[in-house]
Amino acid sequence: MAAKQSHTAEEIQALLVSILAEALKIAPDAINVQEPLDNYGLNSAQAMLLVTQAQKMLGFEVPPMLLWHYPNIEALSQRLAEKSQDLELQVEDTGVAPRTNLPAFKTTTPDLSAEAVLDPNIRPASTFKFTSTLDNVFLTGGTGFLGAFLIHELLQTTHADIYCLVRAANSEEGKRKLKQNLQQYSVWEEEFSSRIIAIPGDLSQPLLGISTEGFEMLAANLDAVYHSAAMLNYVYPYSALKTSNVLGTQEVIRLASAIKVKPLHYVSSVAVFESPAYAGKVVKEQDDFDHWEGIYLGYSQTKWVAEKLVKIAGDRGLPITIHRPPLIAGHSQTGISNTHDFTNLMIKGCLEMGYFPDVDYMLDMSPVDYVSKAIVYLSRQKESIGKAFHLQHPEPVSLKILVDWMRSFGFPIQLVSYDEWQAMLKNVTSQDNPLYTLRPFLLERWSQEELTIPDLYLQTKRPIISCQETLKALAGSSIVCPPIDSKLFMIYSAYLISTGFLNVA
């Protein structure tokens, strides 16, 4: 008979309360076990501490994702106690101690097709007449990476005033945030300032958090709606992202459909094809994306559901265009990029480790100037209405080529087998290395085959995204996707080094 290993929910709860109290430097009785963990404002290091201490006590792996899946300490403790008891039974049945790194918790994927329901009251309120003249445009996501370049492109190529939804207490603060963001990406031009109007609001609120009168005023006067905002969080589950990404999209559709019907240009993602059903298959722009089973990331799940809502709106008569970027990389001329994005953090982390995994990955990325120019151009063509576009790079390159270039620029890095790299990742203990915070996400095992996220994105598991129809639609413009070559990487590296993000010493 094996030694007792299981712990009761009460024991686990007491432990979690004491760790949390210590981390937050408050008395244990100030912790309410039914309070959502989110409300305690844990940073990544505190969350890691909670997880590591719980693991020590329980003797099995506790994926940090659980902190988001289980809303409070009480529910989390119950789940951990169930697991702990399961493991004890396993020992009793087999006499064999369970693996301590169990991929123990399968997160359940919600039935995404059941989620894809658009409010039946949303219908185009009038007939739509295409016009290429834009006087008033609404844009979400203007404080984000792509949003900054969309605003810039709209300012350059139209005469429209741009009404930007911003999370801010008032329009002055909203304008400040927009200005700061455009400045950060070097696309702020004072002469255009008066054409950028901040609309305080929030995607996660009914009517986007705008007053009914304000919403109606916008609905009656806008000529087009660009929806680029979303919460890009690769750790949160669907439930945590739904209000912003799915219900927010529904509110944007409501705005586009109300009073004066205006075209909705929706920024989706190639992630809508992440179901294993598309693995190895060529997917074209106008193909259906009905498969959702096996999409693992909550973020990708929300993008699938949100695009379905946009499609339903299109079927009800709303003029829509759908733009699916791959990873959005830095500007091809200035190298300016979003240093918080996943690719930059991975590259920085691997450089600090000195090792890249030798895996079959294609760098599916397009420079932000290409993505923003293409979206604005395509959105203004009558023939685009009702269509989807793939802003995929027409000639992606492999990760190995990137590593070769980096070596030739003098970065001391080596390729090691994927297993070796994963083992090294477990030893990353410096909190300054971005891989430290990404580690649980990269090492967690998902899916029935218990694959990690990097496994899931291996080339053989991905679809082949065709962009032929998009290239044809862009043929009449001067917009060309810059090649991914050593020159582009030189530009990107120079920017990342000049900002101190990458250290070459």
Ligand SMILES: NC(=O)c1ccc[n+]([C@@H]2O[C@H](COP(=O)([O-])OP(=O)(O)OC[C@H]3O[C@@H](n4cnc5c(N)ncnc54)[C@H](OP(=O)(O)O)[C@@H]3O)[C@@H](O)[C@H]2O)c1
């Ligand atoms: N980046 C990529 O590689 C990539 C790839 C494929 C598709 N996409 C899609 O492209 C779009 C833009 O991505 P990005 O890289 O520009 O993202 P980003 O830099 O993270 O910006 C996200 C924007 O969404 C806003 N937002 C988030 N939640 C909101 C809410 N509840 N209410 C109002 N605004 C909210 C943010 O506002 P705050 O400033 O207030 O946070 C920010 O302006 C997204 O739809 C994304 O899904 C991106």
